[in-house]
Amino acid sequence: MSEQASTAAPAKPGRLTARSTLAGLGLLLGGALVLITPQPWLVWNFDILPDAVSVTGMQAAAGVQAFALAVLAVSAALSLAGPIAGMVLSVVEFALAIGAVSSVWHAHDNALGVSIDRLAELTGVSGEQTWAAQGGTVSFTGWFWTALVAAALLGVHAIWVAVVARRWPKPSRRFQTRASEPLTSRSAIDAAESAQVWDAFSAGEDPTDQR
Numbered sequence: 001m002s003e004q005a006s007t008a009a010p011a012k013p014g015r016l017t018a019r020s021t022l023a024g025l026g027l028l029l030g031g032a033l034v035l036i037t038p039q040p041w042l043v044w045n046f047d048i049l050p051d052a053v054s055v056t057g058m059q060a061a062a063g064v065q066a067f068a069l070a071v072l073a074v075s076a077a078l079s080l081a082g083p084i085a086g087m088v089l090s091v092v093e094f095a096l097a098i099g100a101v102s103s104v105w106h107a108h109d110n111a112l113g114v115s116i117d118r119l120a121e122l123t124g125v126s127g128e129q130t131w132a133a134q135g136g137t138v139s140f141t142g143w144f145w146t147a148l149v150a151a152a153l154l155g156v157h158a159i160w161v162a163v164v165a166r167r168w169p170k171p172s173r174r175f176q177t178r179a180s181e182p183l184t185s186r187s188a189i190d191a192a193e194s195a196q197v198w199d200a201f202s203a204g205e206d207p208t209d210q211r
Helices: 002-008 019-036 063-078 083-109 111-123 128-132 142-167 174-180 185-202
Strands: 040-045 053-056 137-140
Touching: 019 063, 019 083, 019 142, 040 111, 040 142, 053 111, 063 083, 063 142, 083 111, 083 142, 111 128, 111 137
Parallel strands: none
Antiparallel strands: 040 053, 040 137
């Protein structure tokens, strides 16, 4: 009897491998990245300008928020996924993470290029070569580095999902099982009573007559 109990109750996944936990972590990371992108990422200082110029993540790397929103959708689907779907979604999330990291780092490598529109908006002067000749200095805020870390953690999260997804139970088939169950004893009784009523009608009797 103990052997049957052990086979009937498979071991539950640990907290760090549970489907709901990993889906929640994906939602947390994706949501954080969505909230980080509107914050100032770059701060420029030029001698010709009286004040520093801030450039937000949306202005420097608009694609990051699109990748983050897609991660939110993937994470929501992950909460309902089985082993195979979980592994497929992990591949999708990893590709999105690579895109997010690349977009964030592009803002670092091409800081002036991604800031031209903001500088032109404030001063009316456009052209990357024109601004490069001004010899401005740029600094990256903590929001920029936080975005880079969050995007990288999405990649780590995707890899972890791919590793543990094979241990997840398959989606519940509770409703399919109920639909395929045989008639209950009560249903059989109702069917028998209905047959008797039709037999009474066939014989010319009134089944509602209580004589």
